[in-house]
Amino acid sequence: xxxxxxxxxxxxxxxxxxxxxxxxxxxxxxxxxxxxxxxxxxxxxxxxxxxxxxxxxxxxxxxxxxxxxxxxxxxxxxxxxxxxxxxxxxxxxxxxxxxxxxxxxxxxxxxxxxxxxxxxxxxxxxxxxxxxxxxxxxxxxxxxxxxxxxxxxxxxxxxxxxxxxxxxxxxxxxxxxxxxxxxxxxxxxxxxxxxxxxxxxxxxxxxxxxxxxxxxxxxxxxxxxxxxxxxxxxxxxxxxxxxxxxxxxxxxxxxxxxxxxxxxxxxxxxxxxxxxxxxxxxxxxxxxxxxxxxxxxxxxxxxxxxx
Ligand code: CP
Numbered sequence: 001x002x003x004x005x006x007x008x009x010x011x012x013x014x015x016x017x018x019x020x021x022x023x024x025x026x027x028x029x030x031x032x033x034x035x036x037x038x039x040x041x042x043x044x045x046x047x048x049x050x051x052x053x054x055x056x057x058x059x060x061x062x063x064x065x066x067x068x069x070x071x072x073x074x075x076x077x078x079x080x081x082x083x084x085x086x087x088x089x090x091x092x093x094x095x096x097x098x099x100x101x102x103x104x105x106x107x108x109x110x111x112x113x114x115x116x117x118x119x120x121x122x123x124x125x126x127x128x129x130x131x132x133x134x135x136x137x138x139x140x141x142x143x144x145x146x147x148x149x150x151x152x153x154x155x156x157x158x159x160x161x162x163x164x165x166x167x168x169x170x171x172x173x174x175x176x177x178x179x180x181x182x183x184x185x186x187x188x189x190x191x192x193x194x195x196x197x198x199x200x201x202x203x204x205x206x207x208x209x210x211x212x213x214x215x216x217x218x219x220x221x222x223x224x225x226x227x228x229x230x231x232x233x234x235x236x237x238x239x240x241x242x243x244x245x246x247x248x249x250x251x252x253x254x255x256x257x258x259x260x261x262x263x264x265x266x267x268x269x270x271x272x273x274x275x276x277x278x279x280x281x282x283x284x285x286x287x288x289x290x291x292x293x294x295x296x297x298x299x300x301x302x303x304x305x306x307x
Pocket of ligand 1: 059131266
């Protein structure tokens with residue numbers, strides 16, 4: 001298999017296990033490329049990609065831009081905060097004006113769930129969802145899967161606990177879809193108020209005791225409390241949240257086995273994870289960031305049909 005079954009990357013839900021494995025295997029080749037002294041290949045020469053960010057980002061935005069440049073694509077960047085969106089221009093008008101400049105692919109982050117799907121119904125260019133509200137963040141799940149496979153050798157049968165604000169997390173949903181398609185067992189752990197009502201329909205284990213979740217898992221993926229998406233108070237205080245669901249060194253060292261620690265970033269140090277855990281030899285947080293470039297190169301390369 002050398003082609004994806006989808007035209008766009010809107011969410012992990014749309015991908016088959018074969019699609020995911022194709023992306024991960026292709027990313028392995030690109031990881032080798034980006035570790036060479038000459039890190040650039042001509043694979044996407046003559047392809048123009050627009051990065052449209054309607055919401056803040058550090059890792060995803062820079063990682064996509066670097067991936068595109070490593071593949072020799074022409075790149076334009078758009079930040080809604082400094083654009084004519086501020087003057088009332090609609091999403092469709094904004095994107096159609098950008099496409100009129102002969103753009104082939106669109107990478108979009110948007111605060112509204114479903115924004116990438118909506119766009120795919122109205123424009124011809126290929127679309128990569130770089131995060132849409134609390135819905136999906138497919139390239140984050142792919143780079144997380146790549147990083148777990150790299151660290152543990154395989155994903156099938158591994159036990160992954162996703163811990164924190166599951167309700168507002170697009171990373172959680174995309175990870176659940178991705179890891180289950182690859183044969184992992186997934187547990188979510190957090191306060192009852194930060195679990196979506198439909199969580200049991202996703203086929204995951206649900207735990208509210210952090211120590212039990214950590215004892216069960218091979219990998220703990222710690223999530224940030226997404227205060228920017230919380231319209232009401234879901235727990236009494238950050239201090240109480242940290243006491244019940246924060247990962248610290250004492251807790252990590254009390255476990256009977258050495259687990260792998262992940263975090264998609266941005267980290268709120270001292271809230272969901274302490275600095276000594278985030279920076280410990282059990283943490284693969286910066287490997288995730290490194291792998292993000294290779295994984296995004298693979299996604300863009302495969303969607304462009306250059307395989
Ligand atoms: N992990 C992630 O999506 O980080 P950014 O919001 O900085 O892109």
